[in-house]
Amino acid sequence: AQSVTQLDSHVSVSEGTPVLLRCNYSSSYSPSLFWYVQHPNKGLQLLLKYTSAATLVKGINGFEAEFKKSETSFHLTKPSAHMSDAAEYFCVVSVLYLYQKVTFGTGTKLQVIP
Amino acid sequence: NAGVTQTPKFQVLKTGQSMTLQCAQDMNHEYMSWYRQDPGMGLRLIHYSVGAGITDQGEVPNGYNVSRSTTEDFPLRLLSAAPSQTSVYFCASSTDRPLEREGLPGANVLTFGAGSRLTVL
Numbered sequence: 001a002q003s004v005t006q007l008d009s010h011v012s013v014s015e016g017t018p019v020l021l022r023c024n025y026s027s028s029y030s031p032s033l034f035w036y037v038q039h040p041n042k043g044l045q046l047l048l049k050y051t052s053a054a055t056l057v058k059g060i061n062g063f064e065a066e067f068k069k070s071e072t073s074f075h076l077t078k079p080s081a082h083m084s085d086a087a088e089y090f091c092v093v094s095v096l097y098l099y100q101k102v103t104f105g106t107g108t109k110l111q112v113i114p
Numbered sequence: 115n116a117g118v119t120q121t122p123k124f125q126v127l128k129t130g131q132s133m134t135l136q137c138a139q140d141m142n143h144e145y146m147s148w149y150r151q152d153p154g155m156g157l158r159l160i161h162y163s164v165g166a167g168i169t170d171q172g173e174v175p176n177g178y179n180v181s182r183s184t185t186e187d188f189p190l191r192l193l194s195a196a197p198s199q200t201s202v203y204f205c206a207s208s209t210d211r212p213l214e215r216e217g218l219p220g221a222n223v224l225t226f227g228a229g230s231r232l233t234v235l
Binding site: 006009034036042043044045046049090092102103104105106107 | 147149154155156157158159204206223224226227228229
């Protein structure tokens with residue numbers, strides 16, 4: 001069994017301040033972890049992925065995430081928020097056992113205040 | 115390279131009507147899936163397929179049918195639409211090969227279609 005918990009449904013930050021979006025997961029197998037971003041009325045776009053290589057993963061648009069196995073966390077961060085970062089962010093866990101099983105978190109809406 | 119193409123983008127149905135949401139990918143991906151997105155619930159898996167002729171149920175399969183006769187296509191059928199099926203539907207595909215073995219940067223990453231917004235009155 002696997003699950004993903006995004007700890008905040010909404011996060012509001014001022015432009016230029018750091019962003020932290022929290023994600024905890026559980027999985028019976030070694031997971032791959034992803035963050036996807038969805039801008040309003042758009043499809044989902046991959047931000048970054050962790051697949052058992054380096055635990056600190058860098059993605060697009062200055063985002064990065066750190067895989068912490070002991071804490072079962074995969075939090076998304078960015079040093080300085082930009083107005084264009086306003087979107088909904090989804091943490092995703094994927095396990096390849098017999099088949100690929102993918103589970104989405106419920107999403108975190110990021111608001112960036114000018 | 116078109117990626118994942120979904121049609122239609124918008125559809126309004128009356129309760130009891132049937133329709134098919136189309137999904138096609140041109141990346142030779144083995145894995146295809148359908149999700150529905152509802153406010154506050156993230157994306158929930160409806161059905162998925164790991165190859166032509168193989169389909170299985172996801173988290174919320176009731177009221178939906180799928181088939182996979184070719185690698186490229188994975189249509190989602192609503193046989194008798196209900197207002198509870200009002201949602202945004204996303205089709206997604208990926209290879210199912212582990213990144214570590216294949217060394218392919220795209221493996222295991224879901225590629226999404228642009229979505230289909232369905233309203234059932």
